[in-house]
Amino acid sequence: KANPSCLCTVGRFGARCYLKYDDCDPNPCLNNGTCLSTYDRSGEVSYICxxxxxxxxxxxxxxxxxxxxxxxxxxxxxxxxTVVQLYDIAIPSLMLLIQHQRVTYGFPSTITYNHPYAYAPYLGVLKVYEDLVRPVYFIMYLLHQSEINITTSPERCPHASSLLHTAIDQSVPDVFKYHHICQNDGKRFCFHDENYLCICQPNHYRTECFGHNIQLDHCDNCLSGGKCVQGDRNHHHDFICLCSSCQQGLRCEFSLQPFSFTLDLLLSGSKEVKVVYVSIALLIFTIGLFNNFCSFVTFKRPSPRNLACTSLAHWQRHTLLGAYLLSYAPQAFGFILYVLPSTVYKKEFVKTSIGKSYFKLA
Incomplete structure (x- = not known):
C-alpha cells in the first residue's frame, strides 16, 4: 500500500506534517509591527510585516x-x-511630483501626514476654493527635512497676470517677464499661472519656476454644473462637490429653484406613478375577480339552472343590471389608464372605426 502524501498547512512540514516551524515566532517585525506568515517554497520570503x-x-x-x-x-x-498638496521636485526637469493630496471642507487648522520615505515632501501647497471659478494658491513650507513640525502663516501666491505691468513689451511672452515680478516687489514670495508655480529667490533678483499640473484635483462626479474637487487620487470616491446657488446635495443633485427638475425628483416621481398604476390595476383585478366569483356562486345554485325564465323583483333587476355594467369596468379602466396615455396604442386605436368615432365626439 502506497504511503500517503501530506499537504501541510502554513507553519508545519515533514512527511506527516508533525514538525512545526513558525517564522513569526519570535516576531521579527520591529516597532510593534505585525508578522504574517506566507507560503514560499524557496523560503526567501516566509513572512510579511x-x-x-x-x-x-x-x-x-x-x-x-x-x-x-x-x-x-x-x-x-x-x-x-481646501486641497492640501505635498510635492517633491524632479531634477533636472523641475516638475512638481505629487506625493500626497487631500481635500476638506472649509479651511483646515492643522495638517498631519506620514510620508513613507526618509525625507518629507519638499513643498507644501494649499489650493483654497473661495468660489467655483478659480482657486487661490498658498505655500505652506519649502523645506528639505526628515521631519517637519512647524507653525506657519501660508504665503499667498496670486496669478501672474495680476502682477505684470502693462507697460512691458506685449510682444514678449509673459513667462519671460516673470523675473521682473520678483525684482519689482521685494516682498513677493510666490506666484503662479496655468503651467508654473514660481518662487522668488531670497535676493529677489530672479525667480525659480516649477512645472505643475493644475488638473490634479479636477474630477467630473458632480451634477447641475457643480465644481468637483478631488482628494486622494488613488480613491475615486474621495471628492467634494461645490454646488452653485440653489443647488445642494453630495453631488448637487437637489435643486431649490421653483419649477425645476432634478434627476432625483424625476426618479422619485416615476416610482410614485408606477405605484399608482399598479394599485389601480390590482383594484380593477380584485373587483373583476369578486364579480366573477359572485356569478359563479349564483349559477352554481340549482334554481337558476332549472328555470329558463324567472320573474325578478325590482331591486334584483337593478342589481343584475349593475353587475352586468360593472363587468365592463376593468376593460374601461384599462383602456383609459394604459391605452389612451400611450402614443403607440393611441395611434393604432385612432385607425379603427371606433377610435375615429370616439375622437370625433371628444
Whole structure:
C-alpha cells in the first residue's frame, strides 16, 4: 500500500506534517509591527510585516518622515473647500511630483501626514476654493527635512497676470517677464499661472519656476454644473462637490429653484406613478375577480339552472343590471389608464372605426 502524501498547512512540514516551524515566532517585525506568515517554497520570503502608521520597511525598521503643520492665518479667508498638496521636485526637469493630496471642507487648522520615505515632501501647497471659478494658491513650507513640525502663516501666491505691468513689451511672452515680478516687489514670495508655480529667490533678483499640473484635483462626479474637487487620487470616491446657488446635495443633485427638475425628483416621481398604476390595476383585478366569483356562486345554485325564465323583483333587476355594467369596468379602466396615455396604442386605436368615432365626439 502506497504511503500517503501530506499537504501541510502554513507553519508545519515533514512527511506527516508533525514538525512545526513558525517564522513569526519570535516576531521579527520591529516597532510593534505585525508578522504574517506566507507560503514560499524557496523560503526567501516566509513572512510579511504589517507595519504601524509611523514605520515602513521589510521589518518596519524605518521611521516615516512626518509632516505636522499648524496654520496661522493672519487675514480673513472664506473657504468653501481646501486641497492640501505635498510635492517633491524632479531634477533636472523641475516638475512638481505629487506625493500626497487631500481635500476638506472649509479651511483646515492643522495638517498631519506620514510620508513613507526618509525625507518629507519638499513643498507644501494649499489650493483654497473661495468660489467655483478659480482657486487661490498658498505655500505652506519649502523645506528639505526628515521631519517637519512647524507653525506657519501660508504665503499667498496670486496669478501672474495680476502682477505684470502693462507697460512691458506685449510682444514678449509673459513667462519671460516673470523675473521682473520678483525684482519689482521685494516682498513677493510666490506666484503662479496655468503651467508654473514660481518662487522668488531670497535676493529677489530672479525667480525659480516649477512645472505643475493644475488638473490634479479636477474630477467630473458632480451634477447641475457643480465644481468637483478631488482628494486622494488613488480613491475615486474621495471628492467634494461645490454646488452653485440653489443647488445642494453630495453631488448637487437637489435643486431649490421653483419649477425645476432634478434627476432625483424625476426618479422619485416615476416610482410614485408606477405605484399608482399598479394599485389601480390590482383594484380593477380584485373587483373583476369578486364579480366573477359572485356569478359563479349564483349559477352554481340549482334554481337558476332549472328555470329558463324567472320573474325578478325590482331591486334584483337593478342589481343584475349593475353587475352586468360593472363587468365592463376593468376593460374601461384599462383602456383609459394604459391605452389612451400611450402614443403607440393611441395611434393604432385612432385607425379603427371606433377610435375615429370616439375622437370625433371628444
Amino acid at each position: 504589517n507595519c504601524s502608521v509611523q514605520f515602513y520597511g521589510n521589518e518596519c525598521q524605518n521611521e516615516k518622515a512626518s509632516v505636522n503643520v499648524t496654520l496661522n492665518m493672519t487675514f480673513e479667508l472664506v473657504a468653501l473647500a
